[in-house]
Amino acid sequence: MRIHCPCCGPRGVAEFSYGGDGTIRRPDLAVTDTDAHVAYVYERENPRGPHVELWHHIGGCRHWLRVTRDTLTHEISSVEMAGRFAGDAARMPGAGA
Numbered sequence: 001m002r003i004h005c006p007c008c009g010p011r012g013v014a015e016f017s018y019g020g021d022g023t024i025r026r027p028d029l030a031v032t033d034t035d036a037h038v039a040y041v042y043e044r045e046n047p048r049g050p051h052v053e054l055w056h057h058i059g060g061c062r063h064w065l066r067v068t069r070d071t072l073t074h075e076i077s078s079v080e081m082a083g084r085f086a087g088d089a090a091r092m093p094g095a096g097a
């Protein structure tokens with residue numbers, strides 16, 4: 001499997017580290033419902049088909065990526081920056097901005 005990093009281009013999956021489900025959102029710390037926090041930490045789906053995942057380009061630019069991958073075919077339909085560069089390709093290192 002190859003992942004097309006927006007910074008580095010196509011790279012083998014060995015350069016990346018899986019970061020988990022990209023759809024999980026941490027509950028607000030003001031939320032006192034412990035079930036919500038337990039679900040955030042421990043409960044995961046095992047999706048079949050397209051799934052949004054986080055991948056860390058640990059062997060390259062070290063950016064976090066949001067990857068949409070089909071869990072049946074491993075086909076990757078989209079890759080975008082996650083974290084502080086999310087949705088703003090012009091701010092990426094090497095973009096000339």
Ligand SMILES: [Zn+2]
Nearest residue numbers: 005008057061
């Ligand atoms: Zn990269």
